Amino acid sequence: MIIGRDLTRIYGMGAVQVRALNGVSVKIQKGEFVGIMGPSGSGKSTLLHMFGLLDRPTSGSILIDGSDVGTLDERARTQFRLRRLGYVFQDYALVPELTAKENVYLPSMTRGMTAQECTLACSDILTLVGLGDRIHHLPGQMSGGEQQRVAIARALVNRPTLLLADEPCANLDSQNSRIILDLFQRLNRDLHQTIVMVSHEEWHKRYFDRIISMKDGVIEKEERRSEGGKPAPSP
Amino acid sequence: MFEESKVAFFLAKRSIVRGNKGTLSLTILIIGMVFVNLIFLPSIITGVAVLFNQQSIDYSYGNLVIEPKKNQVYINSVSELQKKLERIPGITGVSTRYVTSATIVYKGNVVTPALYAIKPGDEQSVLKIGTKVSSGSYLADGDTGHIVLGYRLAGNEDEKLDVISSLGGVDVGKVVDVTFNNGVTRQYRIKGIVTSNSYSVDSNAFITKKEYEDVFGLEDRANQILVRTRETGKENEMRNTLLSYGFQEKIWTWQEKSANFLNQIIGSFNIINLIGTAVSLVIAIVVIFIVIFINTVYRRKQIGILKAIGIDRSIIIKSYLFQALFIFAIGTIMGCAFLLMILQLLAANPIVFPGGPVAPVVDPALILRSTMSLLVVSLIAGYVPAWITTREDILTAIRG
Numbered sequence: 001m002i003i004g005r006d007l008t009r010i011y012g013m014g015a016v017q018v019r020a021l022n023g024v025s026v027k028i029q030k031g032e033f034v035g036i037m038g039p040s041g042s043g044k045s046t047l048l049h050m051f052g053l054l055d056r057p058t059s060g061s062i063l064i065d066g067s068d069v070g071t072l073d074e075r076a077r078t079q080f081r082l083r084r085l086g087y088v089f090q091d092y093a094l095v096p097e098l099t100a101k102e103n104v105y106l107p108s109m110t111r112g113m114t115a116q117e118c119t120l121a122c123s124d125i126l127t128l129v130g131l132g133d134r135i136h137h138l139p140g141q142m143s144g145g146e147q148q149r150v151a152i153a154r155a156l157v158n159r160p161t162l163l164l165a166d167e168p169c170a171n172l173d174s175q176n177s178r179i180i181l182d183l184f185q186r187l188n189r190d191l192h193q194t195i196v197m198v199s200h201e202e203w204h205k206r207y208f209d210r211i212i213s214m215k216d217g218v219i220e221k222e223e224r225r226s227e228g229g230k231p232a233p234s235p
Numbered sequence: 236m237f238e239e240s241k242v243a244f245f246l247a248k249r250s251i252v253r254g255n256k257g258t259l260s261l262t263i264l265i266i267g268m269v270f271v272n273l274i275f276l277p278s279i280i281t282g283v284a285v286l287f288n289q290q291s292i293d294y295s296y297g298n299l300v301i302e303p304k305k306n307q308v309y310i311n312s313v314s315e316l317q318k319k320l321e322r323i324p325g326i327t328g329v330s331t332r333y334v335t336s337a338t339i340v341y342k343g344n345v346v347t348p349a350l351y352a353i354k355p356g357d358e359q360s361v362l363k364i365g366t367k368v369s370s371g372s373y374l375a376d377g378d379t380g381h382i383v384l385g386y387r388l389a390g391n392e393d394e395k396l397d398v399i400s401s402l403g404g405v406d407v408g409k410v411v412d413v414t415f416n417n418g419v420t421r422q423y424r425i426k427g428i429v430t431s432n433s434y435s436v437d438s439n440a441f442i443t444k445k446e447y448e449d450v451f452g453l454e455d456r457a458n459q460i461l462v463r464t465r466e467t468g469k470e471n472e473m474r475n476t477l478l479s480y481g482f483q484e485k486i487w488t489w490q491e492k493s494a495n496f497l498n499q500i501i502g503s504f505n506i507i508n509l510i511g512t513a514v515s516l517v518i519a520i521v522v523i524f525i526v527i528f529i530n531t532v533y534r535r536k537q538i539g540i541l542k543a544i545g546i547d548r549s550i551i552i553k554s555y556l557f558q559a560l561f562i563f564a565i566g567t568i569m570g571c572a573f574l575l576m577i578l579q580l581l582a583a584n585p586i587v588f589p590g591g592p593v594a595p596v597v598d599p600a601l602i603l604r605s606t607m608s609l610l611v612v613s614l615i616a617g618y619v620p621a622w623i624t625t626r627e628d629i630l631t632a633i634r635g
Contacts, residue, residue: 054629075547082545089633091539095246097253102245108548109245112238138253154544162315 266566540631559617
């Protein structure tokens with residue numbers, strides 16, 4: 001379970017200060033697929049960065065599976081990101097000199113897995129994302145959708161507690177976006193992977209179990225979706 | 236630690252194998268050239284030192300020089316001393332001689348060179364001047380009325396070609412007037428011209444000891460005794476041996492006699508070399524720094540992403556260190572290959588210095604020192620830019 005308590009994030013020094021998050025409290029249950037939505041500047045990416053340990057809140061605390069990640073030093077945060085979190089970026093962010101397999105291999109290798117274990121894990125995960133036949137291709141030889149699927153495989157290879165996706169379909173056409181979202185949904189349903197994804201596309205809503213809508217650094221509303229993407233009746 | 240290095244090596248290897256080959260090749264080429272520069276000039280300087288040292292032994296001093304005791308002009312009873320010296324194990328040649336100055340005149344050209352009065356047979360057991368006769372022949376033991384001149388002293392008809400004051404192109408068979416410092420003037424026929432490439436030989440004149448003693452009314456004396464030993468490099472031990480045999484004259488090693496001249500040359504060369512080395516190392520550090528810095532700045536976002544997915548900063552820094560090490564290693568190997576080619580080229584076409592052809596002497600300690608300094612420079616130039624770039628906050632790096 002991920003718990004964010006009274007999170008604030010203030011950017012800027014002196015007179016000009018921007019409150020990107022203004023006292024946000026949120027709970028994400030294990031196995032949930034949560035969408036964070038809202039207009040630009042609403043604080044959705046900032047919240048995702050907090051969960052991804054890429055940024056520190058100005059105040060408030062974050063607990064991931066009972067660990068107060070705010071107390072960790074930089075090296076421990078890096079280890080936490082490696083072992084417990086998976087991150088998918090908007091622009092794939094693959095290492096251009098590494099093949100699909102090698103990009104996926106990298107986090108496992110850093111964890112200290114043997115070459116055999118890494119290869120096995122890579123092959124499994126790349127097959128899972130539908131790229132079993134593209135493992136030796138460099139990012140430059142793949143389409144945007146394929147690169148994003150490699151990025152998802154890289155995020156998943158260490159079996160993370162939480163998969164974070166920051167507008168993963170922003171650079172993709174609708175067909176590739178659908179492939180990615182279907183993949184997320186499959187990972188969530190079949191593997192019970194907890195996913196938190198930032199998006200501003202209305203049609204993405206039907207993939208989420210729950211939608212957190214943000215505006216001006218606060219949660220404007222939370223909406224639970226039923227199977228099929230319809231708003232669920234209030235409990 | 237080992238796991239980190241393994242990942243860093245993996246990233247570095249892929250970056251080298253699949254990265255920009257043009258930039259990499261040029262960088263390696265520059266490091267190779269820097270390595271050549273670090274080795275080449277010092278090896279030439281060492282070559283010059285070896286040449287001058289050998290010339291000092293072969294044409295000026297032998298291994299040891301014995302000179303009169305303090306406040307004495309001559310060494311007396313030199314025949315007896317010579318015999319005594321020749322019996323000492325390790326001594327292969329002894330030459331007793333007078334060194335003086337004289338005024339030589341030919342067709343209005345007046346020069347005042349050093350004049351060596353020698354016993355030609357003995358002299359050839361110590362020095363190699365007798366093998367360097369370029370015209371005519373060398374002095375013989377019984378010669379009187381003959382003189383041998385160095386080719387610089389003989390000079391050229393066109394005085395513009397002369398390096399020192401000369402006799403204006405005098406040749407073998409011509410007669411010159413020699414005025415000794417006791418005022419006696421005699422005429423000598425030129426028996427030979429020597430061209431040894433040793434400045435002290437080519438600028439001076441030689442007559443027999445017999446002739447000199449006749450002019451000055453001396454007998455069985457000398458003001459210099461040259462000693463040749465079997466082994467070079469053990470002059471101090473041989474000096475101690477001579478002292479133990481009861482020699483009371485001043486005994487110099489060839490190093491002491493030639494130290495001032497050689498030290499001045501080598502000292503000047505070393506200043507040039509120091510500047511060259513410093514410039515080379517600065518070039519190396521700047522080139523590697525720029526290449527790695529541009530590389531890291533260009534990949535700033537990628538570095539941010541790597542940190543975001545849990546790749547520790549130290550792994551990223553190490554990967555750039557490995558790349559710098561690769562550039563250093565291949566650059567050094569390439570530099571060695573260049574150096575071998577240059578050495579072979581110089582063996583076939585040596586650089587000719589005023590003292591003669593110089594062969595570069597590559598000292599293993601010099602190679603080690605240059606390699607180590609290049610290694611240190613490469614590591615610094617790889618580490619600093621990687622450290623600067625990876626220090627950046629993850630989100631700032633990702634946002635570019």
